[in-house]
Amino acid sequence: MTDNADAALNPIQKTLQTLKSLVAGIDPNDQLSLLKLLRWFKDMPKTLPEAVLLQLDEARKLSLRMSGNDRSPEKTLGELAAVVDKVIKSVENKPSSKPPPPDTGPAPDEENPSDQDRLLFGDFIPEAGEHLQAAESALLTLEKAPNDPDAINTVFRAFHTLKGMAGYVHLRYCTDLAHHAESLLSRVREKEMAYGPGIADLSLRSIDMMKSLVECVQAAAQGGSLRKLEGYDNLLADLRKATESGVADSSAPMPTGSSASVPAKENVSANPATGANAPAAANAPAAANAPIGANAPSGANAPSMVETTVRVRTDRLDRLVNAVGELVIAQSMITQDPVVTSPENALLARKVAHLDRVVRDLRDLAMALRLVPMKGPFQKAARAIRDVAQKSGKAVDLHLHGEEAEVDRNVVETLDQLLLHLVRNAVDHGLETPAEREEAKKPPVGHLFLSATHEGGNLVVEVREDGRGMNREKILKKARERGLVPQDRELTEDEILRLIFLPGFSTADKVTEVSGRGVGLDVVKKGIENLRGQLDVTSKQGQGSRFRLRLPLTLAVTDGMLVRVGDQTIILPILNIRQTVRPEPGIISTVTGRGELLNLRGEMVPIFRLGRVLGFSDRRSDEGLLIIVEDQSTPAALWVDDLLGQQQVVTKSLGTWFGQVPGVSGGAILGDGKVGLILDPGEIVRLAREDVAPPLVQPASAMTVTP
């Protein structure tokens, strides 16, 4: 590889000389000469190393400035010439400045970057992140299609670029690592080696190490020092060894045909039986799925990098969204003002209505600014799936769908972790090993579907696999043993399935093994509810399970149901509301004179008086409305005094002062300027249950039903 780079030096220098002569020939007052230069930048040979391209970008900007309303074109021209000279020099210096890779030994493990470099880290970090992401995504493509030359190229280029970028800011460890990874991959690219699990592993390890190094750089940008990380030397040695002598598994016979038939996800060493499965696995599903899953987007990815984007600091973005939120509130106050609504002022009302539309558009736009695609979380999930599959000896074919679906970045941050939990579960507990699958007369490779779609104002994410499915009998048995369900209480199939979300259901590993599911699913459920979303599960024994997440697209705005409780206006997120019911005498029963039960088409639902739960009023009226919400997937009815209507509200925190108020997820400013509390219905019900006896523990036969 190093030879390649050196050989490539000449054309680079030639290209740069062309540029230099172009710059020299520029007359600031001659638009034509400028145009020539701009065209050169436009058609700039993309064969240049990206480090050079990066530097040239500065020159391009300068020339653009000159073509615009530049007041001192002469000065800009001078700057431009200087930049070009600098680039040329940096290219000349490159071979000598590149440290000989194996000689890293005597250098100290810690070093302090110069202040000048530190300043440049700010640009390096996000860009390195982007390249690493591209590489990771391409590696996942390679899992499916180990021969995809585009994907190999992407990974190679990522490391190559990183090397250049890191070298530019004198990050020795990053440069060396990138260099070694690049060398290995270049052998794959040149078809001297086949891409196999060994190389895949090394590449992923390199990416991980590079990520850690970049994190280190991030710390160093604030004034820390750079140090060599644990495992760095080992990784470099492994990379070197693999580059020189190949990786154990890929040095095996590698005629073009058979190299494709060893799916990378097969854990060859851990499970000898999979050896037999490999060809079968590859013949049918791998070939069939190659075009669907990660393969298709990778092709589309390359051009999408060109998308014109601007980096904006997230706090500014948040402030913008907040300000627009205020605007929406102020606007709704005006719209509802009696002066505007009075019939005499129809003209004013028309103008206000117009303003209203503009404000709404503006709000939608502002919200859209914070939306990010699901690609990020999906990629992390795909990575986790690969790791878990390898560890647990499972063969998984991953199908991604809807990576481009967007969601608020504040949602994504939490969603990320929850999704990881779910997919790990799906592979670890949902899918069977190839041997088990064959026994069950299923194809040895399990399928995992990860999809994201927009439904109404919500994002729906699904994690589905065709694994063993959940055994309801075992779940129920376990739940009874753990005292979560009374022995004589009968549950419907769905109710049994929902037990897996109960806290305490799945704390012990033993339970997980028996039930086949449930590492901290209560945590996932709670997390989703914190995002004001919902989590459902369906499962068929022998055929697999499906987890379905329903989330609001943004946390900034809540679709709220406004209800009156005492003299307070309370907001309940519509997403958490199943239905509303008028309390008629026939469907409500009291339990031992204290509790109340609603007969909801045969389903007995506990009623909680919201006023009493919140401590606002203890008055017990027969007027009002019942709002059916769900807690831990079991329904509960909240009794409110009145329904005031639906409204989109801008969610605000109650402030750090309050910390976490149980049952309250935030506040919103209502049309009358007062603050309305946004409740977390699930938690409200839980709080209420602490006051009343938990209904699940209450045996059904013991309920004294009095009309």
Next chain:
Amino acid sequence: MATNAQETSVARRVSGGKFLTLFLAKEEYGIEILKVQEIIGYMAITPVPRTPDYLRGVINLRGKIIPVVDLRLKLGLPPLEGQTCIIVVRARGLEVGITVDQVSEVANIADKDIEPVPAFGNGVATEDLLGIGKTGGRVRLLLDIDRILSAQDLTDLHAATTA
């Protein structure tokens, strides 16, 4: 100044300057003017459930939600029914509203007129006071608003109520 006044009393912890004075249950108190952001008339307070009594709730301060503390209850004075006045103060960098019976004036209290708080015993919360100001025959209890409104206090309470 804190060093020269260490007798049997709690050290005086404030120097002279301008104080906003206010009434609480017929006692006159003072808050350093620099801590006071604005005085707003009474406005509807939204109660927040399952929080301590002295937390009256939250209000909308120009689009921002801020908490309101009943200063009477916080200092252990009997509650006052009816409308009060809300002073917005900045305590530990956070805006907090406090309800008081009545705002009196902005008084200039010279350094020499501020005395350290004597030790009372009897559970009088002297640690909430910075000192005692006496001008023109009037005694004003100078409040350590940062201490009184320390969020830590609240989070502790929270942990206690939610545990």
